[in-house]
Amino acid sequence: MIKVLEPGLFSTIQDLGRKGYRDKGVPLSGAMDSHSAALANTLVGNPEGAAVMETTMTGPKLQFDGETVFAITGGSGSLMLNGEEIQPVRAYKAKRGDILDMGRSNNGLRAYLAVRKGFRTVEVLGSRSWYVPLTPSSHLKKGDILPVEVYSGELPKSRRVPKPVDFSKKRLKACKGPEFTLLSTQQQRQLKTGIFTVAKENNRMACQLNENLLPHEMSILTSATLPGTVQLTPAGKMIILMRDAQTTGGYPRILQLEEEAICLLAQKHTGEEIMFSF
Amino acid sequence: MDKFKLEYKSFGDHALLIQWPRLVDESILTDIISFNELIKQQLDVQETVPAYNSLLLIFDTETVLAKMIKEVNNLYKGHYKSDPVERKRWQIPVCYDTEFGIDLEDFAFQKKLSVEDVIKLHTEPVYTIYAIGFLPGFMYLGGLNKTLHHPRRKEPRLKIPRGSVGIGGEQTGVYPQESPGGWNIIGNSPIRIFNPENQPPCGVNVGDQVQFYSIDKPTHELFTIQVESGIFQLKTLELND
Numbered sequence: 001m002i003k004v005l006e007p008g009l010f011s012t013i014q015d016l017g018r019k020g021y022r023d024k025g026v027p028l029s030g031a032m033d034s035h036s037a038a039l040a041n042t043l044v045g046n047p048e049g050a051a052v053m054e055t056t057m058t059g060p061k062l063q064f065d066g067e068t069v070f071a072i073t074g075g076s077g078s079l080m081l082n083g084e085e086i087q088p089v090r091a092y093k094a095k096r097g098d099i100l101d102m103g104r105s106n107n108g109l110r111a112y113l114a115v116r117k118g119f120r121t122v123e124v125l126g127s128r129s130w131y132v133p134l135t136p137s138s139h140l141k142k143g144d145i146l147p148v149e150v151y152s153g154e155l156p157k158s159r160r161v162p163k164p165v166d167f168s169k170k171r172l173k174a175c176k177g178p179e180f181t182l183l184s185t186q187q188q189r190q191l192k193t194g195i196f197t198v199a200k201e202n203n204r205m206a207c208q209l210n211e212n213l214l215p216h217e218m219s220i221l222t223s224a225t226l227p228g229t230v231q232l233t234p235a236g237k238m239i240i241l242m243r244d245a246q247t248t249g250g251y252p253r254i255l256q257l258e259e260e261a262i263c264l265l266a267q268k269h270t271g272e273e274i275m276f277s278f
Numbered sequence: 279m280d281k282f283k284l285e286y287k288s289f290g291d292h293a294l295l296i297q298w299p300r301l302v303d304e305s306i307l308t309d310i311i312s313f314n315e316l317i318k319q320q321l322d323v324q325e326t327v328p329a330y331n332s333l334l335l336i337f338d339t340e341t342v343l344a345k346m347i348k349e350v351n352n353l354y355k356g357h358y359k360s361d362p363v364e365r366k367r368w369q370i371p372v373c374y375d376t377e378f379g380i381d382l383e384d385f386a387f388q389k390k391l392s393v394e395d396v397i398k399l400h401t402e403p404v405y406t407i408y409a410i411g412f413l414p415g416f417m418y419l420g421g422l423n424k425t426l427h428h429p430r431r432k433e434p435r436l437k438i439p440r441g442s443v444g445i446g447g448e449q450t451g452v453y454p455q456e457s458p459g460g461w462n463i464i465g466n467s468p469i470r471i472f473n474p475e476n477q478p479p480c481g482v483n484v485g486d487q488v489q490f491y492s493i494d495k496p497t498h499e500l501f502t503i504q505v506e507s508g509i510f511q512l513k514t515l516e517l518n519d
Contacts, residue, residue: 022336023327024472024480025454026414124474133455134414134474178287178295221300222409222418224327224334226293248329248411248418256290 001065002115002148007140008060008102012204013119014243016049018127018134022247028227029129030243032110032204032266034259035165036074040114043071043091045156050118051128053146055111057269059102060140062113064094066150069116075108075167075267091155108167108267116151131244165264170195172261174278177230179252182218190214191254191276196238200270204244207265209274212236218252225249228257230276240265282309284354286347291340296350298331302420306331307408311485312363313354320353328484329409329418367404367487369513370452370467372443373498374400378466385428385445385462396464397492399423400450405488415454415472415480419488422450434460441467443490468501469512487517 014037017030031037031054038048053060059076071091072079079086080101086092088111094100105111124134132138183191190213199208213236225231229241231251240257241249242265255276257265268274287295296313298306310328317323317335327334335350374397376382386393402423409418422445430446435458438444442453444461453459454472467490472480482488493501504510 020325021414021479022325023410023484024414024478025410025412025416026479125479175288175290178289178297221302221330221332222411223329223332224295224411226290226334226336228290246412247327248409253289256293258291 002119002146003063003065004060004140004142004144004146005063005099006061007142007144008055009058010056010203011060011140012054012130012138013051013121013146014054014129015051015118015127017129017243018125018131021125022224025247026125026134027131027205027244027247029127029131029204031112032243033074033108033112033263035263036108036110036267037112037114039089040071040073040112041118043073043089043156044069044114044116045091046114046116046118050114051121053113053119053140055102055105055113057109058104059111061099061101064098064100064148065096066148067093067095067152068148069151069153069155070094070100070113072102072111072113074111075105076111077103077106079103093155109269110266115148116153117149120147120149165260165267167264167267169264170273170275171277172265172274173258174228174230174255174261174276175258176278177253177255178223179218179220179232180254182216182252183232183254184214184216187213187216192278195273195275198265198268198270198272198274202268202270204242206242206245207240207268209238209240213238216252220250220252222248222250223253225253226256228259228262229253230255230257242266281354282306284351286343286350288343289334292337294335294337294341294343294346294350296333296335300331302330302408304406307406307485308363311365311483313357315363316353316357317350321349329411363485365483365486365517366481367489367515367517368482369515370469370488370490371493371497371501372401372465372467372490373493373495374465375495375498377495378442378498379464381431381444381462382464385464389425389428391425396426399426400445400464401490401492403489405450405490407482407484407486407488410480410482410484413454413457413472414474415482417451417471417482417488419449419451422448426450428462430460431462434458438463439466441469443467466498468498468505469510470505481512
């Protein structure tokens with residue numbers, strides 16, 4: 001078990017999401033930066049889709065109740081195990097009573113903590129990803145106890161792990177969305193050449209941008225959306241849907257981010273610049 | 279039935295969007311639903327999302343679009359030989375007591391109707407589920423009587439209780455869980471349209487029909503207890519295409 005001494009700003013348990021219920025309106029959910037989550041799992045010898053902890057900006061302070069192996073990836077700052085600094089993207093052993101302080105990130109927005117065999121919180125509709133009202137809690141709270149299996153084995157042999165991504169990259173790779181062709185030439189140019197910044201309205205459901213395209217009067221009948229869909233509101237505001245987004249929407253879908261771009265955007269702080277490349 | 283002209287749109291490298299003519303229309307929805315069943319049987323799709331005039335196919339792996347469009351199109355050409363899809367009409371109990379329908383009296387006043395008229399006009403039609411989205415189990419219903427069309431509230435409420443029945447614009451629906459919302463609340467249904475503890479968690483499908491019937495407060499209380507203890511059975515009619 002792991003005890004939550006301090007919950008951090010917004011920490012959740014995530015796997016690769018809840019597949020198969022989108023026609024009933026159930027969001028996919030899952031790790032915002034799925035690459036970093038998979039990397040953390042690989043480092044501790046888990047399958048890529050094991051449940052990990054996702055933290056946002058300020059990480060939690062946790063106490064291990066038994067032996068395990070853990071690793072931290074994604075956007076992280078100073079990581080402390082029992083008051084001594086440890087490195088990201090590396091597996092460590094933890095023993096009973098050890099205290100892990102994940103601190104405040106100084107590069108990407110979200111860090112991932114994997115423990116051997118994954119977090120064993122409740123599985124609902126095939127996934128352990130936290131999403132209220134399907135799962136009991138929306139984010140970690142002080143005093144929470146997270147089930148984790150004891151693992152006394154050795155650290156996994158260092159195998160070749162992919163290099164972590166550079167979170168300062170600005171370019172988000174995308175494909176044209178179903179309604180891209182409805183955009184005016186001017187709007188298309190804005191989208192192609194514009195530099196946009198991440199608005200403070202960004203969370204697991206959606207990430208808004210501060211700069212608008214020209215307003216429009218296009219409309220569609222409610223239709224399916226995906227994580228990574230860039231929606232355009234009539235006022236010209238862009239809303240990029242993320243992992244917990246609703247499964248249908250009524251705004252034109254002008255771009256669709258590639259998986260790699262969703263992961264990169266998930267690491268952007270409010271105010272950071274992005275560009276679309278399509 | 280004539281076949282519709284379909285449009286295919288790429289939607290990222292894992293999904294293909296199929297669009298029917300842009301109309302809110304029963305015959306289009308019926309075509310989408312039966313084609314969706316065929317696709318799920320015949321093609322290697324991870325999941326599909328039907329809504330109004332479109333059907334999204336989501337694949338596990340990257341898909342060569344041109345090849346997939348060809349396969350889908352060939353399938354569409356032959357699909358009227360497929361079996362009709364089983365559709366249901368759900369009878370959903372609603373208590374229109376003003377304890378639940380907190381906007382009902384104001385709504386009736388603004389529409390220059392009596393509360394009884396509102397209830398009658400709301401329970402008369404057979405509604406069609408054109409999409410499920412927004413929240414798990416939230417049904418987008420078509421078929422609201424024009425007399426009841428009414429703008430959303432200017433100030434959305436932060437918390438609307440689960441089961442609330444509302445009217446917003448040209449739409450009516452049931453909030454499947456507590457959520458913020460801007461619709462005018464006229465009643466409450468004790469049933470749970472989406473329950474993650476059930477398998478399947480949500481019995482209603484896009485293409486099904488819904489009819490509301492009025493219940494009094496004691497019945498609402500009784501049904502609530504029956505729903506909580508898992509013994510409540512929703513009444514349905516089987517429909518044949």
